[in-house]
Amino acid sequence: MQIKDRINAFINLGKFLSEIDTESNPILNKAEAENGWFTQDNINFALNSWAKALSEENIKQWLSNYNLETTAQRSKIVAIIMAGNVPLVGFHDFLSVLITGNKALVKLSSNDKTLLPYLANHLISIEPKFKNLIEFTEGRLQNFDAVIATGSNNTARYFDYYFGKYPNIIRKNRxxxxxxxxxxxxxxxxxxxxxxxxxxxxxxxxxxxxxxxxxxxxxxxxxxxxxxxxxxxxxxxxxxxxxxxxxxxxxxxxxxxxxxxxxxxxxxxxxxxxxxxxxxxxxxxxxxxxxxxxxxxxxxxxSKAGIPNEVPFGKAQNPELWDYADGVDTVDFLLKLP
Missing domain, CATH: 3.40.309.10 (Aldehyde Dehydrogenase; Chain A, domain 2)
Known part of the structure; x- marks a missing residue:
């Protein structure tokens, strides 16, 4: 799959998110029923935020500093261990793995196990070639090349122990x-x-x-x-x-x-x-x-006090695609996988 196909697929996914019927969607209702913190208001906010982020302008600006033309020839299997504290909190990792031409092996949090598969299925309907690049698993992770894991300080120690021998991004509490x-x-x-x-x-x-x-x-x-x-x-x-x-x-x-x-x-x-x-x-x-x-x-x-790298009031929950968690450039990490 060419980079232009991957980009177009996510642009169309963004359009889908902007048009989704959030009030009568059974999948979204199921997500709320499974997790009391995932209110319709918060789910809608997450979906709308990603709809805006996945515009053609944003995606092309995000990727303009990388060379993604040859990634299809060096595809890796990247295990993504997701947190479940807010709706679709792991979507950026999912996006980064796929946009760089790699395969996503996803282990969902039990607190957020409905929304991402729903979006993944729609992404596959937009671009069927993604079908072989997305796998969700509930069992033990195996047969992968790299790991991106997000959790607490305690689970980070577990991640370090089990995944330290692989190229990894392991995120702790912040x-x-x-x-x-x-x-x-x-x-x-x-x-x-x-x-x-x-x-x-x-x-x-x-x-x-x-x-x-x-x-x-x-x-x-x-x-x-x-x-x-x-x-x-x-x-x-x-x-x-x-x-x-x-x-x-x-x-x-x-x-x-x-x-x-x-x-x-x-x-x-x-x-x-x-x-x-x-x-x-x-x-x-x-x-x-x-x-x-x-x-x-x-x-x-x-703040607006002149603190280095400060974020304007009201923008904390609306990061840009290039605002990486923990300041670690996920795309650069993926592009440099051996």
Missing amino acids: NSVAVLTGNETEDELTKLANDIFRYFGLGCRNVSKIYIPENYNFEAFFKAMFSWKEIINNNKYINNYDYNKAVYLMDSFPLLDNEFMLLKEDNGFSSPISVVFYEKYTSLESLKKNLKESELHIQCIV
């Missing part, structure tokens, strides 16, 4: 942060609320911690967060909110609470569901240094 100066507009803080609450905060690109200057006034921040007040109607979310609030209060931790989210002063990065950590800084220069030292824990930084 979280995203926001740096506030106190000069943010109401619109920017409302967009930050999207970065915090989308997918219930379960994604690595969700802002789980904010950095604030000394004597920061939270009034405008909490007012903006109120745009997501309806999140409290999700039973799984409210159960986490009630549980975390009770635990923190029993341990006498001081909290800021707006009745559907908790703010806790903490130097960690990975906050529980319904909780956002905050940490005060005395100068932006010292904060930049601290963020640089902590870069292995951080997926992206949302």
